[in-house]
Amino acid sequence: MGEAQTTTPLDTLHHVAVAVTNIGVTVDWYTRHFDCRVGYQDDPWALLHFANVSLAFVVPEQHPPHIAILGDPREYGAPQKHRDGTRSVYTRDPAGNNVEILALE
């Protein structure tokens, strides 16, 4: 709008997975304090949907904390296919944070 250059659409952050000690206790706390919806929950991880993005919780010994960004995982390696039909590759940022490049289909 009013800019001379063509602007590229920004990428979408799919979810951020933060480390917790107990998935059930954590999901209970967030759903009591915020309007969010549980998309998935089991012992080592859960996915909470907010209006604009999802927040995941992981028990770090079983599932590493990570930042998931939508993109083409093939640009980063051989994608791993997940049971839900998504494909992804993990890489690391310079600080060592796990970054998941995720394709939903």
Added chain:
Amino acid sequence: MGEAQTTTPLDTLHHVAVAVTNIGVTVDWYTRHFDCRVGYQDDPWALLHFANVSLAFVVPEQHPPHIAILGDPREYGAPQKHRDGTRSVYTRDPAGNNVEILALE
């Protein structure tokens, strides 16, 4: 749509701030790999805008990692007023993660 119950709108996650070792190196890596826009950057922290949410980077010795969710901070304590006009209160989830309840105005 088609649901019998009234559904409450979901809350909005404003940003997640993850720990890094060097802000400049990190911002350079994310902006080279992803279409995102630098909203703010100085030595202890930066804010990158994605299409749907922002991702912040913090040097944890100076600024704690946290999850920022839009809401009424007064429900959690006496809000701190920031220079940009926003107000917030920090609380902790059961795992000890810092959760910032943020009002933009």
